[in-house]
Amino acid sequence: MVMNTKRYIISALALLLINFHIKAGTTDTIYNASLFGIKSNGTTLNTTSIQKAVDYISEKGGGTLRFYVGRYLTGTIELKSNVTILLEEGAILLGSTNIYDYNIKEPIPGLVYAKGAENIAIRGKGVIDGQGREVAYNLVDQIHKGVIEDPMKYDRPDNKRPHCIYFRECKGVNIYGIIIKNSATWVQTYDQCENVVVDSITVISTAFWNNDGIDIVDCKNFKLLNSYIDAADDAICLKSHDKTKRNENVEIRNNVARSSANGIKFGTVSAGGYKNIRIINNKVYNTLRSALTIATPDGGIIEDIFVDSLYAYHTGNPIYLRIGARWNNERIGSMKNITIQNFYAEITEEKPDAGYEIEGPVEDNPRNISPSGIVGLKNMLIENMKLKNIEISYPGNGNPNYAYRGTSAKALSEIPEMETAYPEFSQFKELPAWGFFIKNARNISFENVKLIARNKDYRTAIVMDNVNGYSFKNLQIKEAGVKKKKQMIKNNSK
Amino acid sequence: MKGIRLSLFIAIFTITICQAQEYKASLFGCMSDGITNNTTSIQAAIDYIAEKGGGKLSFYVGRYLTGGLVLKSNVTIELHEGAILVASSNINDYILYENERALLFGNNLRNVSIIGKGVIEANPKQYFLTTNALKGKQQLQADYLALTPSLLTMINCSNVKVEGIIFQKSLQNAQKYISCNQIDLSNQIIRNNTIENSGSVVFQNTKSITLKNIFIDAKGQPIIKDQNSEIIMVENCINPKGKPVL
Numbered sequence: 156m157v158m159n160t161k162r163y164i165i166s167a168l169a170l171l172l173i174n175f176h177i178k179a180g181t182t183d184t185i186y187n188a189s190l191f192g193i194k195s196n197g198t199t200l201n202t203t204s205i206q207k208a209v210d211y212i213s214e215k216g217g218g219t220l221r222f223y224v225g226r227y228l229t230g231t232i233e234l235k236s237n238v239t240i241l242l243e244e245g246a247i248l249l250g251s252t253n254i255y256d257y258n259i260k261e262p263i264p265g266l267v268y269a270k271g272a273e274n275i276a277i278r279g280k281g282v283i284d285g286q287g288r289e290v291a292y293n294l295v296d297q298i299h300k301g302v303i304e305d306p307m308k309y310d311r312p313d314n315k316r317p318h319c320i321y322f323r324e325c326k327g328v329n330i331y332g333i334i335i336k337n338s339a340t341w342v343q344t345y346d347q348c349e350n351v352v353v354d355s356i357t358v359i360s361t362a363f364w365n366n367d368g369i370d371i372v373d374c375k376n377f378k379l380l381n382s383y384i385d386a387a388d389d390a391i392c393l394k395s396h397d398k399t400k401r402n403e404n405v406e407i408r409n410n411v412a413r414s415s416a417n418g419i420k421f422g423t424v425s426a427g428g429y430k431n432i433r434i435i436n437n438k439v440y441n442t443l444r445s446a447l448t449i450a451t452p453d454g455g456i457i458e459d460i461f462v463d464s465l466y467a468y469h470t471g472n473p474i475y476l477r478i479g480a481r482w483n484n485e486r487i488g489s490m491k492n493i494t495i496q497n498f499y500a501e502i503t504e505e506k507p508d509a510g511y512e513i514e515g516p517v518e519d520n521p522r523n524i525s526p527s528g529i530v531g532l533k534n535m536l537i538e539n540m541k542l543k544n545i546e547i548s549y550p551g552n553g554n555p556n557y558a559y560r561g562t563s564a565k566a567l568s569e570i571p572e573m574e575t576a577y578p579e580f581s582q583f584k585e586l587p588a589w590g591f592f593i594k595n596a597r598n599i600s601f602e603n604v605k606l607i608a609r610n611k612d613y614r615t616a617i618v619m620d621n622v623n624g625y626s627f628k629n630l631q632i633k634e635a636g637v638k639k640k641k642q643m644i645k646n647n648s649k
Numbered sequence: 650m651k652g653i654r655l656s657l658f659i660a661i662f663t664i665t666i667c668q669a670q671e672y673k674a675s676l677f678g679c680m681s682d683g684i685t686n687n688t689t690s691i692q693a694a695i696d697y698i699a700e701k702g703g704g705k706l707s708f709y710v711g712r713y714l715t716g717g718l719v720l721k722s723n724v725t726i727e728l729h730e731g732a733i734l735v736a737s738s739n740i741n742d743y744i745l746y747e748n749e750r751a752l753l754f755g756n757n758l759r760n761v762s763i764i765g766k767g768v769i770e771a772n773p774k775q776y777f778l779t780t781n782a783l784k785g786k787q788q789l790q791a792d793y794l795a796l797t798p799s800l801l802t803m804i805n806c807s808n809v810k811v812e813g814i815i816f817q818k819s820l821q822n823a824q825k826y827i828s829c830n831q832i833d834l835s836n837q838i839i840r841n842n843t844i845e846n847s848g849s850v851v852f853q854n855t856k857s858i859t860l861k862n863i864f865i866d867a868k869g870q871p872i873i874k875d876q877n878s879e880i881i882m883v884e885n886c887i888n889p890k891g892k893p894v895l
Contacts, residue, residue: 310673310709514683516710516731517768556891
């Protein structure tokens with residue numbers, strides 16, 4: 156009887172909660188943009204009227220600001236709690252090309268910006284177009300005129316380039332259905348946000364340098380689902396900027412990514428780390444660098460990473476895992492419990508991203524096509540790494556006259572540690588393997604792994620150096636034109 | 650007194666020359682997006698630097714699409730790692746001078762350097778598509794094939810240094826030196842040449858040539874030199890088979 160009463164009370168409470176939720180949903184009032192004098196002509200700068208609309212709706216307890224077909228030119232809009240921006244099909248939120256129309260006094264400006272807001276959303280079949288190339292070059296102009304100061308590292312502005320979306324410390328974020336184009340820097344960043352769902356969006360941004368498709372920074376409970384991302388820089392990127400925070404409980408599922416850098420990347424800035432990240436059923440294509448890079452050069456702790464069903468076509472490199480010591484301030488990053496299963500990759504000899512705007516650089520030459528890399532530090536090994544059901548096809552063709560690295564203990568010891576360098580699959584230039592180069596690791600297991608070289612290569616398939624504990628179960632190596640060849644070199648490994 | 654003035658002048662002049670000022674490409678509006686044709690802005694940059702007495706034009710990472718450029722004395726072009734000069738695919742965009750057609754062209758110059766780990770490349774597939782289309786419309790003279798552009802042609806120039814550059818996807822010759830003197834080529838990679846007889850380095854009537862650490866993957870003969878040319882030093886210049894090219 157007591158049990159029943161308890162159950163009854165719990166059910167009643169649950170019902171009440173559900174009821175409350177539905178109520179909150181139904182009170183959603185829709186306000187059309189024209190109500191606030193917002194013009195869809197593409198030439199009227201709407202910043203203040205859109206901001207007024209957002210503030211008004213938020214003050215009224217929340218609701219949706221709806222944009223119908225048209226071009227809505229605007230500078231920075233700060234999104235407030237309980238406000239949804241609804242971009243109907245044909246509606247384009249068009250970023251101003253004037254750098255002063257953005258909140259450049261903030262450390263990181265954005266076209267759609269939010270800080271500390273709760274329950275915010277951008278939805279619909281419409282577009283956010285940052286006009287990033289024009290914004291960036293107008294900023295360059297202001298820097299050269301001496302109005303804005305900037306170090307112009309690599310001859311491009313370091314600071315003040317606006318993101319299309321920048322949300323910080325927000326809770327309850329939903330981005331659904333929209334198309335985001337042409338950012339001046341990272342396309343969209345969610346920094347220290349909680350309970351975020353980004354679903355069914357399209358990103359096309361090859362407008363300027365550092366066009367990351369999506370940056371998930373120190374977030375908790377984040378889902379990126381069913382999206383298509385074509386970006387000049389890393390397509391899907393997890394970062395950790397704060398050493399006291401980390402990315403936790405992130406699910407990346409059913410996405411397609413194209414990049415002139417990496418398809419899916421952890422880092423580069425990785426101060427705190429990453430825990431419980433699930434990357435399931437994604438595709439990567441025409442991508443210059445690695446399909447998957449997991450890097451911790453800045454002291455971050457990486458653990459419990461599960462990658463399942465990742466398919467990579469026409470990419471420059473399959474997998475690169477790296478512990479470094481760059482901006483770590485004597486904290487040493489770590490990487491353990493990484494599972495990669497059902498992974499398929501086709502690596503090309505020609506430049507995989509040729510023809511895209513802001514094509515990636517030709518660098519770290521001379522070097523033959525690089526292998527996958529699993530590279531820890533001497534004093535911090537990559538631990539517990541499982542590779543299961545893997546098939547990777549490499550071009551082979553490694554020519555020792557173009558670039559050469561031997562496999563003697565001495566030759567291997569001459570491969571630089573490069574722990575302070577920017578972590579990139581090509582950073583060591585020539586490596587002595589065509590398939591996998593594994594160094595400074597512990598407890599590595601390969602199960603059902605098939606490595607193919609489509610042409611003869613002077614290198615061996617797998618080279619291991621300082622690997623403490625490894626197992627190979629059903630490893631298949633096929634190198635064209637080669638019958639008998641030692642395909643595995645082990646140095647200081649057991 | 651006159652002597653002091655003169656030596657002071659020489660000293661100041663030398664300092665000015667030595668401190669070869671660096672000008673970044675963006676200062677002249679050059680765009681690294683790979684699709685903007687930068688010919689006029691890069692040319693304006695070269696001319697400006699030459700008028701200022703010389704200096705260095707620096708390109709940082711990015712693809713700088715350009716047509717033909719006329720080099721000038723005392724102007725250095727530095728292509729930093731990842732910077733690519735991408736040659737236009739339109740034959741009419743190149744410099745045409747007597748019997749030469751080139752992307753980078755120098756005539757009667759002193760002290761010219763092209764340095765850095767960057768790349769100079771063409772796009773043969775697109776170039777020949779465009780060219781054949783023009784030919785089909787009777788818009789090209791019959792000898793257009795003989796005048797396929799080189800990536801770099803220097804005529805009657807002295808003290809030329811090309812160091813570190815990757816020359817790739819040439820349309821014909823990678824580099825051509827005619828009646829030049831003191832040509833110093835080092836640490837180059839010449840590769841990815843797909844067109845018949847492409848990727849060669851050609852010397853005609855050129856003296857005091859030094860070649861050091863060059864990897865040449867040419868479709869034809871890697872080094873083509875006439876009897877009047879004189880190579881004074883060759884060190885570690887090999888083809889993909891590892892064989893010396895000279």
